[in-house]
Amino acid sequence: MNAADLFQKIWFGLTITVVVYVAARALQQRIQWMHPMIVSAGVLISFLLISGLPLQQYKEGADLLSLLLGPATIALGVPIYKHRQHIKEQFRAVMLSITCGSIVGVASVSAIMFSFSGGKDIAMSMLPKSVSSPIAVEIAKSLGAVPELAAVFTVFTGIVGALVGTAFLRKLGIRDEVSLGIALGTAAHGFGTAKCLADSEKQGTFSGLAMGLMGVITSALFAVLFLII
Known part of the structure; x- marks a missing residue:
């Protein structure tokens, strides 16, 4: 050629x-x-x-x-830096929220798959659904799951979160921008962060922070589970 x-x-x-x-x-x-x-x-x-x-x-x-995904992800550091004082003031609450979100996300998938007698490969592939695709794929590989399925479940989770997440949370009476950002960044990774950035810089800041920390915390959680299992 x-x-x-x-x-x-x-x-x-x-x-x-x-x-x-x-x-x-x-x-x-x-x-x-x-x-x-x-x-x-x-x-x-x-x-x-x-x-x-x-x-x-x-x-x-x-x-x-x-x-361009690399530079785009790194660019999230700009609003995070701008709001660093606010983040510092609420960092403990943010870390606790994301950690709980990671544990609940994994536990809920396990419970659902157990209830419906789902196959082990599918269950393992669904476990890292709330982190970004590259991290989910690597976690799936380490668990002996199907990386392609993990990527599909991750993208699907992100799209659903971006489509209905904000509206659902507002229906529940959650309107604080920090809370909305953390919730969507934790559950819907990049898709949720993109939605939050479109709504407001503050939401996007905390969503981007949650997305990054969610990847670190979830990876650490699976590392511990892998050693135990």
Whole structure:
């Protein structure tokens, strides 16, 4: 493959992904419940199936967007730094909340799978559902579970949390921005954080903090469980 063909393939995958996502964001402005990630994924999957375009060819361009995830995650440090004094004042409560959220998240999945007699592989793959996908995949590997299933459950959890999390919490009377941010960051990782950042910087700050700490705490929790088991 010459340089021109490679550039064309990379440009195509990158362009179609960006165009579809921008269109999905515009659609969300009119239909609030239409999450752009769901719409984008549906459109792109349908396009690949209909066109017969090899997934690897599409990924050559789309994977460039994955490189931006690192800088985007690091950029969350900016609002965290801006609100560092507020975070410092409530750090103990934040840590306690996230730790409880991690334990409850793991325990609830175990209870549900036990009640419905779910398979061990599925149960193990669902356990790390509330952390970001890269961490969930690594935890699933260490547990001998299915990494691909772990990624699917993680993305599904994040999308559901972003779609209904804020509305559900407000229905329960929870309106404090710190509480909303911590809840969504703990339960819905990056998707929840993106939703919080769209609502307010303060929510996004605590959601981003919760997302990061949730990954650390959950990883430590599974490390302990792995040693015990």
